[in-house]
Amino acid sequence: MTTKHHIINQTTPTSPPPWPQSIPSLACAGAFAPGQEPVIGGIATVARLKTYNEQPVHLLPDDSGSMSGTKAKEATTAMKTLMSELADPRNKDGFRIDVIRFGSNATLECVAVPPESVNVSITGSSGGTNAAPALELALQYERSFVSRPERRRVPGVVVIMSDGHLGDTARAVRAANELKDAGVTIIAIGFGSDADTATLQRIATSPAHYAFADVGTLVGVFAKVGKTISQQLGKAA
Secondary structure, X not given: OOOOOOOOOOOOOOOOOOOOOOOOOOOOOOOOOOOOOOOOOOOOOOOOOOOEEEEEEEEEEEOOHHHOOHHHHHXXXXXXXXXXXXXXXXXXXXXXEEXXXXXXXXXXXXXXXXHHHOOOOOOOOOOOOOOHHHHHHHHHHHHHOOOOOOEEEOOOEEEEEEOOOOOOHHHXXXXXXXHHHOOOEEEEXXXXXXXXXXXXXXXXXXXXXXXXXXXXXXXXXHHHHHHHHHHHHHHOO
């Protein structure tokens, strides 16, 4: 490559040059992308901030009457375990959490908060079971989520857990399909022997995104889900 040299006149002027004076261009032609030229007159290049991923996680726990007692306590512990996994410093504060409990209706507990701020208990006091409104709310908040500055937006994850029939299953599956069309990954967890396995498998993104947990094993399943989501965040482009 031919280097162009700018020749500077060594003759001392007898009078100040007129203003403004013409200054030869020092920009390199083609060696750097626009906005990435080296700093002229400095000793280093401008430090560029690293962009980390950010992902919304929509947690949809069943809080219907059948979840009362032992199941409610285990589900509460399982959610805390999941939040602990997502709050790991290695995730670079990359998750924002929605919690939408569902029973007869959907109850929004929090929106786009860091996992360490989530403090939601399952009580089993929300009547019957209808998962569709919770899935529809998750879609609404997925669409409205705006990432923070210097963050790369990653499509969200839904984690839905239920121990029984999901109510209007056609409506629930339709809402799940809309979430998938929006790029959302849906992890569905059946809890206990009465779980609506067939519908949960239809809601899940794929067979690999469905899991079953018997009473006494839900905490371990949620911990595994947290580790998997964390690993995928780091791999997302």
